[in-house]
Amino acid sequence: MTAQREVLDISGRQVSESAVRRFEARLGGRLLHQGDAGYDGARSVWNGMIDRRPGLIARCAGVSDVIDAVRFAREQEMLVSVRGGGHNVSGAAVCDGGLMVDLSPMKGARVDPSAGTALAQPGLTWAELDREAQAFGMATTGGTVSDTGIAGLTLGGGIGWLGRKHGLTCDNLLSADVVTADGRFVTASRTENEDLFWGLRGGGGNFGIITSFQYRVHPVGPFTGGRAFYPFDEARETLRFYRDFSMEIPREMNTIGGVRTGPDGLPDITIGVCYNGPLEAAQRAVAPLREFGPKEDAIRPREYGDIQSMIDYATPPGVHYYQKSCFLDTISDELIDVILDHFARVTSPRSGVFFQQMGGAMRDGGPDAGAFTHRGAEYDLIVSSAWEGPGDGEAHVKWARDLARAVQPLSTGGIYVNGHSPESGGPVDQARAAYGASYDRLLALKGKYDPTNFFRQNLNIPPVASR
Numbered sequence: 001m002t003a004q005r006e007v008l009d010i011s012g013r014q015v016s017e018s019a020v021r022r023f024e025a026r027l028g029g030r031l032l033h034q035g036d037a038g039y040d041g042a043r044s045v046w047n048g049m050i051d052r053r054p055g056l057i058a059r060c061a062g063v064s065d066v067i068d069a070v071r072f073a074r075e076q077e078m079l080v081s082v083r084g085g086g087h088n089v090s091g092a093a094v095c096d097g098g099l100m101v102d103l104s105p106m107k108g109a110r111v112d113p114s115a116g117t118a119l120a121q122p123g124l125t126w127a128e129l130d131r132e133a134q135a136f137g138m139a140t141t142g143g144t145v146s147d148t149g150i151a152g153l154t155l156g157g158g159i160g161w162l163g164r165k166h167g168l169t170c171d172n173l174l175s176a177d178v179v180t181a182d183g184r185f186v187t188a189s190r191t192e193n194e195d196l197f198w199g200l201r202g203g204g205g206n207f208g209i210i211t212s213f214q215y216r217v218h219p220v221g222p223f224t225g226g227r228a229f230y231p232f233d234e235a236r237e238t239l240r241f242y243r244d245f246s247m248e249i250p251r252e253m254n255t256i257g258g259v260r261t262g263p264d265g266l267p268d269i270t271i272g273v274c275y276n277g278p279l280e281a282a283q284r285a286v287a288p289l290r291e292f293g294p295k296e297d298a299i300r301p302r303e304y305g306d307i308q309s310m311i312d313y314a315t316p317p318g319v320h321y322y323q324k325s326c327f328l329d330t331i332s333d334e335l336i337d338v339i340l341d342h343f344a345r346v347t348s349p350r351s352g353v354f355f356q357q358m359g360g361a362m363r364d365g366g367p368d369a370g371a372f373t374h375r376g377a378e379y380d381l382i383v384s385s386a387w388e389g390p391g392d393g394e395a396h397v398k399w400a401r402d403l404a405r406a407v408q409p410l411s412t413g414g415i416y417v418n419g420h421s422p423e424s425g426g427p428v429d430q431a432r433a434a435y436g437a438s439y440d441r442l443l444a445l446k447g448k449y450d451p452t453n454f455f456r457q458n459l460n461i462p463p464v465a466s467r
């Protein structure tokens, strides 16, 4: 039994001690108070810049814990945050005060190879789900860094190596089990609670806590992938080449190109690729990258898990990160010039600017395929500022913001809900930019499923009633 420690509700009042004790006694998982062993580990997320202290952390063991956590927080009027993989750059998974609903212990997965489906709990990372699906030579579209959580990534859309062939991650979502803001358990799919199912596919964490995802998984492989590196002194020509090359690739292939500082401390241009299909066809598809004359070429046949983790080393947990994203219809010559001009003043060797390619099957769905509204874009531009904290964060944040502002007029105006650090009073309304044409429909859905804005630690759509 834990001794009483201060746990406050949203108005700053002490939460009833007996209610905390009753909640703790019912939990299958653990309830962590400030100062408990494991508390600091549980509140740490990928972005080392985030240093928030929830009043309580509910380490959920299963669906009943999630339902109890929602009911407890609602009764006690507590602020709530939801943690899946804890990888979102904004740190929205952790609240200051309040209750953090920590789903990371929920790591069950079951792949049914004959049905081509996978059931996955929300604490899984992509490495963990990929491993289960790869046991059967299968996969669904995931992200491109292996320790990213499946939950947040799916709810925001999900852009990955397999996307041009198999669509966004949310396009592969068949159904989801959801605990709603009033503590009800519902299933959302194309035939049940269809409106909620639409909102979950791109609407972020605004509508409930997903306790299980059912995905379509596909037979995949063999794979060819890796990265080619090009000297910086021809950066302009190389980025123009990357644009032209990437516009011609087949759906079996996807790319990430960009500018960064290499391990030797020198800037370079990097082009990462993944080809899902016969090795000979892959060789033909990557030939132009070789003909353009890389200084280093690490593209070769690889296991899928190897491709999914090949850029992990560049984004270790605990480093301080500040990120901006915007969607692009094209990589114009002007955009390349703006990026290179700003990169000449980059403030940290860990920072970089990357084009994550979209297109192909990611473009295929119409408005009813879900709330993700940026299907027409060709790339997500990621401006990533990263530094060993905590000193001098201001200069690094400013570098990313300045660059993001400079490229904004050359973008579609849309931003990726999953790739954005918060910026109050910035030049764009972030929620409108993220949810775009789906915003009004999402607003109505928020009014139906979460009229009091119980789930507000996210790129929030405040319901009209709560304003």
Ligand SMILES: Cc1cc2nc3c(=O)[nH]c(=O)nc-3n(C[C@H](O)[C@H](O)[C@H](O)COP(=O)(O)OP(=O)(O)OC[C@H]3O[C@@H](n4cnc5c(N)ncnc54)[C@H](O)[C@@H]3O)c2cc1C
Residues within 6 Å of the ligand: 046, 082, 083, 084, 085, 086, 087, 088, 089, 091, 092, 093, 094, 103, 122, 142, 143, 144, 145, 148, 149, 150, 151, 152, 153, 154, 155, 156, 157, 158, 159, 160, 204, 205, 206, 208, 209, 210, 211, 315, 418, 419, 457, 458, 459
């Ligand atoms: C290094 C790196 C690489 C990345 N690469 C890609 C990529 O290739 N493609 C891509 O699309 N994205 C990518 N992302 C972005 C990624 O999609 C987001 O960071 C995403 O939020 C991670 O999910 P998570 O579960 O780890 O998030 P968390 O930080 O745990 O949660 C983020 C938010 O999601 C919501 N949420 C999480 N779990 C649930 C749940 N079960 N129910 C309801 N709401 C929930 C909550 O609102 C929470 O605040 C990358 C991010 C990083 C840092």
